[in-house]
Amino acid sequence: MRPHRPRGAEPAGRRRLGRSRSEALAFYGFVSPWVIGTALLTLFPVGYAVYLSFTAWDGISPVKPWVGLDNYHEVLTSGDTMASLTKTLLLVAIIVPTTIIGSLLLAVLLNEKVRGRTVFRTLIYIPAIVPPVAASLIWKVAFDQNSGAVNRFLRMFGVTAVSWLTGSRAFVVLIVVLLWSIGAGIIIFLAALQTVPAEQLEAVKLDGGGPLTAFRHVTLPVISPVLLFQTVLVTITTLQTFVPVLLLSPLSDHGMQDVYTNIPNANRVYMVDVYQQFFAYSRYGYGSAMLTVFFLVIVALTAVIFKVAGRTVFYAVDPNAPAKEG
Amino acid sequence: MRTPETATPAPAAETAPAPRPSRRSPRRVVVFLTLLLVSVLLALPFVTLLISSLRPASQMSSDTWLPSVLRWQNYADAVKIIPFWKFARNSLVLSVVNAALTTLSSAIVGYGFARLRAPGKSLLFGLLIATMMVPQIVTLIPTYLLFAQMGLVGTYWPWVLWGSAGAPYAIFLYRQFFSSFPKELEEAAVIDGAGRIRIFVQIFLPLSRPLLVTAFVLAFNVVWGDFIAPNLLLDQSNTTLAVGVSTGYVMGQGFPLPNLIAGGAVLYLIPVILLFLAAQRSYVRGFANSGLK
Numbered sequence: 353m354r355p356h357r358p359r360g361a362e363p364a365g366r367r368r369l370g371r372s373r374s375e376a377l378a379f380y381g382f383v384s385p386w387v388i389g390t391a392l393l394t395l396f397p398v399g400y401a402v403y404l405s406f407t408a409w410d411g412i413s414p415v416k417p418w419v420g421l422d423n424y425h426e427v428l429t430s431g432d433t434m435a436s437l438t439k440t441l442l443l444v445a446i447i448v449p450t451t452i453i454g455s456l457l458l459a460v461l462l463n464e465k466v467r468g469r470t471v472f473r474t475l476i477y478i479p480a481i482v483p484p485v486a487a488s489l490i491w492k493v494a495f496d497q498n499s500g501a502v503n504r505f506l507r508m509f510g511v512t513a514v515s516w517l518t519g520s521r522a523f524v525v526l527i528v529v530l531l532w533s534i535g536a537g538i539i540i541f542l543a544a545l546q547t548v549p550a551e552q553l554e555a556v557k558l559d560g561g562g563p564l565t566a567f568r569h570v571t572l573p574v575i576s577p578v579l580l581f582q583t584v585l586v587t588i589t590t591l592q593t594f595v596p597v598l599l600l601s602p603l604s605d606h607g608m609q610d611v612y613t614n615i616p617n618a619n620r621v622y623m624v625d626v627y628q629q630f631f632a633y634s635r636y637g638y639g640s641a642m643l644t645v646f647f648l649v650i651v652a653l654t655a656v657i658f659k660v661a662g663r664t665v666f667y668a669v670d671p672n673a674p675a676k677e678g
Numbered sequence: 679m680r681t682p683e684t685a686t687p688a689p690a691a692e693t694a695p696a697p698r699p700s701r702r703s704p705r706r707v708v709v710f711l712t713l714l715l716v717s718v719l720l721a722l723p724f725v726t727l728l729i730s731s732l733r734p735a736s737q738m739s740s741d742t743w744l745p746s747v748l749r750w751q752n753y754a755d756a757v758k759i760i761p762f763w764k765f766a767r768n769s770l771v772l773s774v775v776n777a778a779l780t781t782l783s784s785a786i787v788g789y790g791f792a793r794l795r796a797p798g799k800s801l802l803f804g805l806l807i808a809t810m811m812v813p814q815i816v817t818l819i820p821t822y823l824l825f826a827q828m829g830l831v832g833t834y835w836p837w838v839l840w841g842s843a844g845a846p847y848a849i850f851l852y853r854q855f856f857s858s859f860p861k862e863l864e865e866a867a868v869i870d871g872a873g874r875i876r877i878f879v880q881i882f883l884p885l886s887r888p889l890l891v892t893a894f895v896l897a898f899n900v901v902w903g904d905f906i907a908p909n910l911l912l913d914q915s916n917t918t919l920a921v922g923v924s925t926g927y928v929m930g931q932g933f934p935l936p937n938l939i940a941g942g943a944v945l946y947l948i949p950v951i952l953l954f955l956a957a958q959r960s961y962v963r964g965f966a967n968s969g970l971k
Contacts, residue, residue, distance in 0.1 A: 375794050378874040382790025383802060385783045389843020394809055397820035404820070411823075458716065466710045474958070475717040481954050482947065483903020485920045489943040490727050492934075499738035499936045501726035507741055532720065539961075584811070592815045595905045599924050602934065623815060630819055643816050654811060 398647070405641035411634045423641035433642065436625040437649070440591060443621060444653075447530050447590045452583055454534045459541030460567070473538065479642065480536035488599035491529045495600075517600055523618040529596045537582045544578040545571065576665045583661070584654055591650055594623035622646060731756075731940035738937065749937075760926035762919070768912075769902055769919040770949075772837050777897035779841025779849060781890055787844045788852020789878050793864065801803035803853075810846040815906070822910050831911050837901065845900075848893040855889050856882055891960035895953055902950060919946050 380387075405423055408415040427433050462473050479487070494501045495516040503514055516525050548571050556566040571577075601615040612628040626646070629639035715943040757763065791803055825836050864877045872880075883890075901918075908918040925943040927935045954961070 372795065376796035379790050379794035379796035379799060381785045382794060382874070382878075385842055386787040386806070386844045386846075386849060387802065389783075389839065390805070390809055392824075393821055393839060393843055394812060394817050397817045397824055398812070400823065401816075403822075458713075461709050464709045466706055468714065469713070472713040472717050474955075475721050476713075478951065478954070479720050479723075481899060481950060483899065483920065483950065485903055485905045485924050486943050486947050486950070489924060489939055490723050493730050493936045493940045493943070494723055494726050496934075496936045499730065499733070501730070504741065504743065525937055532723065535720070535849065541751040588811060588813055592813045594815060599905070626819075636823075639819065643819065646861075647812070647816050648812060650811070650816075 374504045401640040401643050403640075404637055405644045407637040409636040411630070411636040416637070419637065423638045424645070426638060427641050427645050428523040433622075433625055434624045436620050439618075439620060440593070440622040443526070443530075443593060444587055444590045446527060448583065448586050450531060450536070451534050451586050452579070454531075455582075456538035456541055456579070458535065459538045459545060460571075462538060463542060473542075477538060477671055478535075480533040482533070484595040485599065487529055487532060490597040491525060491532070491596075492600050495525050495528075502663045517602070518616050520616075520618040521618040522600060525600055526593075526596055526619055529600070530590065537586070540578055540582065542573070544575040548574045576661070580657070580665050584657055587613065587653055587657065588650060591646075591653070592623060593621050594627070597624055694815070708915055727940050728945060730937055732942050733937050735937060752937050752941045753945065756938045756945065759935075759938060760942070762922065762942070762945070765917065765919040765922035766945075768916055772834060772908075772918060773898045773901040775834070776837040776841040776901045777894045779838065780845050780897040781893045783842055783844035785850035785883060785886060785890065786878070788849045789856050789882055791849065791853040792856030793882075794874070806846050806849060810850065816907060818910065820967050825911060832913055832916070834916075835967055836911055837908070839895075845893075845897060848896065851893065852886065855886055859885070866918050888960040892956050895957045895961055898953060900949060 404416070406418060406420060408419045408422070409416040458476055462469055462476070467474075482490070493499075497503060497513055497515050497517070500516070502516065503512075506512075506514060515521065552570045553566050556570055561569075564582075597615060597619045598611060600619070601611065612624060612632050615624055622642070625640045626639055629635045629642060730742065731752055732748040732750065733745045733752075734747060770971060791799070791806070813814045821836075822831070824833050830836055859882075867877045869882060903920060904918075905920045905924060908921050910919065912921070923939075923946045927938040927942055
């Protein structure tokens with residue numbers, strides 16, 4: 353046995369090969385819940401929607417008449433659909449920069465050693481954990497024409513009975529609801545700010561640079577991957593805005609059946625249009641085409657964000673590297 | 679003046695021994711006042727909600743900020759006018775079942791991605807990241823059509839299936855967390871003849887306690903807060919509190935009852951806030967340790 357020891361590489365190699373095969377098997381075993389789930393609950397539905405988008409299915413009849421690209425042609429030429437898409441992009445253009453800059457600013461302030469910052473952090477973060485359903489109801493009550501706190505406040509200045517939830521003002525309320533959760537990103541931003549090396553901030557100070565210089569040349573590059581991640585996340589979330597729009601508008605006791613007609617024009621975002629096509633007009637083919645186009649818009653927007661950020665994002669370390677104990 | 683902060687400086691927060699601005703520097707004051715203002719502004723809606731929920735119907739449009747009497751009966755009405763406790767029980771069952779399954783499943787999948795090597799792994803991980811970007815709202819309607827064909831509309835099975843599949847964000851958090859341990863951790867166990875499942879259950883799962891809490895709270899909040907899926911998939915007899923509270927408080931012709939909406943919203947929010955406050959520490963640590971930065 354002993355003389356063979358130095359040449360043990362071969363059996364060891366074979367053993368490693370055997371182990372790597374069992375390791376691969378174990379890997380697929382461990383990830384199988386997600387693989388099966390994604391195939392069934394994400395990939396298949398997306399594929400099914402793409403298929404339906406080429407048909408004029410009404411959701412009931414056994415035949416799904418093939419109409420080729422007709423639905424796509426209609427999506428791109430329909431004034432209503434383009435209007436709702438534009439409205440959604442406007443919402444993104446307002447919400448994303450405000451939320452990202454606002455929450456980063458708040459995180460920077462919360463990173464200072466001021467008294468009570470734990471309390472501040474909790475207070476600023478709590479609206480972000482309030483589910484959209486509750487947030488919508490809270491603001492619906494606050495903006496109520498007769499009983500709402502907002503109009504009670506305005507009455508102190510002689511402004512009476514502003515109808516906030518109808519007409520073009522409803523868009524203002526929607527923005528307020530979405531901006532209320534501005535603190536959503538602060539936990540991640542705070543974690544990122546903690547990784548900024550103190551000695552580099554010191555160095556800038558020694559060179560005579562102010563806090564703004566330090567922020568631009570040290571802090572910003574270090575946290576830029578997080579900034580990118582948050583921007584993509586908030587963009588995707590904002591594009592999907594639907595529940596606040598639905599719940600801010602008056603509901604009838606018929607439940608959800610005729611709710612879409614009550615939504616003020618100012619708040620007719622893309623998803624309202626989609627749900628209306630599916631569930632009010634039973635246009636499953638057209639609705640599916642709208643979903644497919646929407647998905648492509650999201651992919652395109654994400655790609656643009658990555659492209660723009662690609663030049664500025666700075667990966668000091670491999671982003672996939674294990675995190676240090678923070 | 680004795681300040682507890684200066685008496686026990688946090689060792690982690692210690693920076694260079696350079697002279698630091700005093701605690702009362704104008705900059706600190708400005709930061710403090712800004713944070714105070716923002717906190718008050720963001721907390722104000724909770725205060726007005728509480729007041730609305732206690733306002734008697736006769737004083738709904740009164741100019742006074744505080745009603746002359748607090749009508750606690752509003753809460754009793756809010757749980758009576760809709761089958762509140764039934765909806766709450768449905769929400770609780772769905773949220774707990776889904777969150778428990780999501781937490782466990784995501785930990786299992788996250789372990790696979792973090793600690794095991796296999797051909798095709800990076801491809802699958804790319805797919806995981808890609809599905810994080812697929813908006814739930816895009817897949818929900820086609821998934822609903824699928825569930826309808828499987829006869830699962832009106833049942834709780836969709837939440838069981840969603841939970842069993844794990845959630846991409848939670849899988850990602852686990853993967854980052856489990857990657858941070860040295861390889862030796864399982865190598866010793868492998869030499870002892872322990873299988874992968876035993877290594878996962880006995881070594882990695884106990885280590886991930888803060889993340890378990892984070893993933894559970896996140897998943898619980900998603901289901902408890904979800905309106906669209908229960909609205910599509912369930913009916914009046916078995917739907918959740920989110921749907922009940924947001925559609926139930928109307929008189930005939932859709933005339934809303936703001937004080938009851940407020941009362942219902944308060945009761946609906948209590949579990950979310952309590953869960954967050956109870957789990958806050960682990961929650962923040964779970965994020966900070968995850969490497970999601």
